[in-house]
Amino acid sequence: xxxxxxxxxxxxxxxxxxxxxxxxxxxxxxxxxxxxxxxxxxxxxxxxxxxxxxxxxxxxxxxxxxxxxxxxxxxxxxxxxxxxxxxxxxxxxxxxxxxxxxxxxxxxxxxxxxxxxxxxxxxxxxxxxxxxxxxxxxxxxxxxxxxxxxxxxxxxxxxxxxxxxxxxxxxxxxxxxxxxxxxxxxxxxxxxxxxxxxxxxxxxxxxxxxxxxxxxxxxxxxxxxxxxxxxxxxxxxxxxxxxxxxxxxxxxxxxxxxxxxxxxxxxxxxxxxxxxxxxxxxxxxxxxxxxxxxxxxxxxxxxxxxxxxxxxxxxxxxxxxxxxxxxxxxxxxxxxxxxxxxxxxxxxxxxxxxxxxxxxxxxxxxxxxxxxxxxxxxxxxxxxxxxxxxxxxxxxxxxxxxxxxxxxxxxxxxxxxxxxxxxxxxxxxxxxxxxxxxxxxxxxxxxxxxxxxxxxxxxxxxxxxxxxxxxxxxxxxxxxxxxxxxxxxxxxxxxxxxxxxxxxxxxxxxxxxxxxxxxxxxxxxxxxxxxxxxxxxxxxxxxxxxxxxxxxxxxxxxxxxxxxxxxxxxxxxxxxxxxxxxxxxxxxxxxxxxxxxxxxxxxxxxxxxxxxxxxxxxxxxxxxxxxxxxxxxxxxxxxxxxxxxxxxxxxxxxxxxxxxxxxxxxxxxxxxxxxxxxxxxxxxxxxxxxxxxxxxxxxxxxxxxxxxxxxxxxxxxxxxxxxx
Numbered sequence: 001x002x003x004x005x006x007x008x009x010x011x012x013x014x015x016x017x018x019x020x021x022x023x024x025x026x027x028x029x030x031x032x033x034x035x036x037x038x039x040x041x042x043x044x045x046x047x048x049x050x051x052x053x054x055x056x057x058x059x060x061x062x063x064x065x066x067x068x069x070x071x072x073x074x075x076x077x078x079x080x081x082x083x084x085x086x087x088x089x090x091x092x093x094x095x096x097x098x099x100x101x102x103x104x105x106x107x108x109x110x111x112x113x114x115x116x117x118x119x120x121x122x123x124x125x126x127x128x129x130x131x132x133x134x135x136x137x138x139x140x141x142x143x144x145x146x147x148x149x150x151x152x153x154x155x156x157x158x159x160x161x162x163x164x165x166x167x168x169x170x171x172x173x174x175x176x177x178x179x180x181x182x183x184x185x186x187x188x189x190x191x192x193x194x195x196x197x198x199x200x201x202x203x204x205x206x207x208x209x210x211x212x213x214x215x216x217x218x219x220x221x222x223x224x225x226x227x228x229x230x231x232x233x234x235x236x237x238x239x240x241x242x243x244x245x246x247x248x249x250x251x252x253x254x255x256x257x258x259x260x261x262x263x264x265x266x267x268x269x270x271x272x273x274x275x276x277x278x279x280x281x282x283x284x285x286x287x288x289x290x291x292x293x294x295x296x297x298x299x300x301x302x303x304x305x306x307x308x309x310x311x312x313x314x315x316x317x318x319x320x321x322x323x324x325x326x327x328x329x330x331x332x333x334x335x336x337x338x339x340x341x342x343x344x345x346x347x348x349x350x351x352x353x354x355x356x357x358x359x360x361x362x363x364x365x366x367x368x369x370x371x372x373x374x375x376x377x378x379x380x381x382x383x384x385x386x387x388x389x390x391x392x393x394x395x396x397x398x399x400x401x402x403x404x405x406x407x408x409x410x411x412x413x414x415x416x417x418x419x420x421x422x423x424x425x426x427x428x429x430x431x432x433x434x435x436x437x438x439x440x441x442x443x444x445x446x447x448x449x450x451x452x453x454x455x456x457x458x459x460x461x462x463x464x465x466x467x468x469x470x471x472x473x474x475x476x477x478x479x480x481x482x483x484x485x486x487x488x489x490x491x492x493x494x495x496x497x498x499x500x501x502x503x504x505x506x507x508x509x510x511x512x513x514x515x516x517x518x519x520x521x522x523x524x525x526x527x528x529x530x531x532x533x534x535x536x537x538x539x540x541x542x543x544x545x546x547x548x549x550x551x552x553x554x555x556x557x558x559x560x561x562x563x564x565x566x567x568x569x570x571x572x573x574x575x576x577x578x579x580x581x582x583x584x585x586x587x588x589x590x591x592x593x594x595x596x597x598x599x600x601x602x603x604x605x606x607x608x609x610x611x612x613x614x615x616x617x618x619x620x621x622x623x624x625x626x627x628x629x630x631x632x633x634x635x636x637x638x639x640x641x642x643x644x645x646x647x648x649x650x651x652x653x654x655x656x657x658x659x660x661x662x663x664x665x666x667x668x669x670x671x672x673x674x675x676x677x678x679x680x681x682x683x684x685x686x687x688x689x690x691x692x693x694x695x696x697x698x699x700x701x702x703x704x705x706x707x708x709x710x711x712x713x714x715x716x717x718x719x720x721x722x723x724x
Contacts, residue, residue, distance in 0.1 A: 024048035089127055097124040097166055097194065100186040102208050113213035120148055120182065124166050129153060131164060133182070149177060171203040242272035247357060249332060250349040251279075252372050263372065266295060266345065270332060277301035277327065279340060296340060301327045305341055330362065335370060348372050387482040392474065410449070418447035423518065425493055426510030427454075439464060441506060445493060450474055452488060454501065475501055491526050494533040511537060513549065 009015040028045045031038045046052045071077070099122040107113050123132045132151035153163045154177050169175065174183050186205040187195075195202050247270040255261035265282040279296035283289060303325045327338060338345050348370035350358075358364040384400050387393045394408040423445040429436045440457045451472040458466025478500040480486035488499065493515075499506045516538050519531055542549050 022048055022050075092126040095126045095194075097126065097169070097191045098122070098188045099124070099169060099171075099184045099191065100208075101182050101184040103180060103182045112216075116213060117209050117211040118143075119208055122169075122182065122184065123151075124169065125151065126166065129163060129165060131177075133177070154178075167200065170200075171205055173203070239273050245273070246271045246278075247329060247332070247354045248351045249347050249354065250282075250369075251338075251345040251347050253343055253345055263374075265372075268332075268338075268345065268347070270327075270329060271298065272329070275300055275326065275328065277340075279345075301338075301340065303327055303331075303339070305339075329357075333364070334367060346370070346372070384483070389482075393482060393485050415448050421447045421514075421518070423447065423490060423493065423515050424512040425508045425515070427499070427506040427508045430498065430505040430507050435463065438462060441469060443493075443499070443506065443508070444472075445488075445490060446472060447490065450487060450489065452501070454506070470501060491530055494530045495537045496533070513538070 025048055027047055028049060030041055030044050032041050033039075043055050043057060044052070045056070100119070101122055102117055102119045105116045105118055107116055118135060121134045121136065123134070124130075125132075130151045131149070131154050132147070133149035135145045135148045137145045156162045156164050156168070164175070164177075169184065171184055171187065174181050176182075185208055187202065192202055249268040249270070251266045251268050253264050253266060255264060267280050267282055269278040269280070270276075271278070276298045277296065277300065278298045279294075281289075281293040281295055283291070283293055307324070332338070332347060334347055334350065336347050338347070350367065355364075355367045358367075384397055387396055390396060392408075395405075398408060399405045425443045425445070427441045427443050429439050429441065431437075438459065439462070440459070442455045442457060444453045444455065445451075446453070449472075452470070452475050453468075453472040454470035456464065456466045456469045458464075474487050476482075476485045476487055477492075492499070493508060493511075495508055495511065497508045499508070511534060515534060519526055519534060523531065
């Protein structure tokens, strides 16, 4: 049960008492949830909602908070800085009010005008309240215009120090500066905006009155423009507009009725500036005429030069007064005939600039030229002479095309693609003679040059020897001419086709499997019926002879030393041409222990090792460098020339061998065992220098040093027994 203590008494026993009216003894929650977390409360009540002085806010606390003065804790706050003062000469710099106005000026002693209205621009500078008046400059006005009143403060009245201010200016008002009255009629947009910002209401603008003399003078200064009915009627305008411009016409003079005459072409130039005509001849190359193309110099061309007055003397040249009518642009058209002092010229064409002139000034639209060139007979093409029968038609044609005959060109791309590709077909001879029955042929078609060869298969007891029946040559089809030959192509070869080769008829009845492969890789070279025919044939062959189409095993290539090499070496030993499967790096591919006379080199006349000095340790010469005439039966020649599959990167001296064994009487002893043969072969250097053990070790180390891929032989190799 809670007990209360009387305030002011010490906390001693007896100074507490129990409140008998207390019935609620529940504890108050001292935590609250803030942002999802439980935090303790700052103020809360005790058991039974009894306030706790330490955890409750009293009225004194409220009064302290209300009467709290921060200056007692933090001191007096600093005063705010006064606003920055911008002087007027900075804020109003380059700010000018502009007004449009005018003033009237009286004109005395002038019958044309009584007064003048002279517009002006008034500028008010806000920075120093000065005013300047400027009159716009008008070209050729004859008046002094420009700055009317210089910039300064203008006094308003006789009161000392009082000047005109911007508040005194407004639209539709008259102002007097030094006795002259100006009326303001309008202002620019910035001036109106400035007045509105200052709260001053401006009047509506008005229009500057019209000056009668200025309008009259403006009309007189306007450029006078008028439209002439025809530009060709005004000589001056025609000269200014068409100076150095001429109309170009293509004409022709037909003089073929006279002796040695011809159809001659000319160019007629009509100069628009002075209506003169100039005629020049168009000379063709190698025409044989004089190089003077000017027929008529620049002159006005009369229509009828013979139409002269009767009183005009014949000896004088007519002038413009005697000739009444001249040619004009309207008289010159395509298809018109004009007379040039007795010569009739037909206009058959004109250039593009002339067409544009007639289209713009006369409205002509038809400018179809006239064809005057006579029709030339078609050029006869030279035909090659018929084939004389010598060589091929293509080869004989080169002697007609070139003075020095050249070799016929061949298709280089075709040679690259179809090199060494031949289509082979089986055929029989279609003949009525009984002796030709049973003859079989092989027809080869070479794709690189389209040549055909025929080979007859030999048949025993047939009476025909067989072999080459027809060498490779291009064959013409039956019925084609020699001048335009038609040769056989790959599309003419199929099962059942009848081919005529120089009067011999062959019927195809078989084909090679390569033909099917070629058709599948090049289907565009054969028509559809040929491909279908050959595919059906090979399908039947697959059913009857499946072993022909079975996959062949991979050919590993020729084994090492497959053919007899050494130029009689094995024949001399009696080894024949028998071969054994051995390692590629084996010393001898035919290790058959037979006798070999090591002195045979000297007996055959070869000087191997004759007068050879004693080889040193670093001697790396090959045997070819010391042999004056290497013998064909020398085993070293066989190893170095034919079977050098494990040859080191540099030459090393061959290993020495023991001399041939001999009996006491000096006769050579035969080599009976295989081991003795190989031991003597591995240690032979030449026919006369016996080796020693130290030299054999040096040679073996030298072989390892030069990176030979073969495994080195053991130093303790078994030697032949002394009895052999």
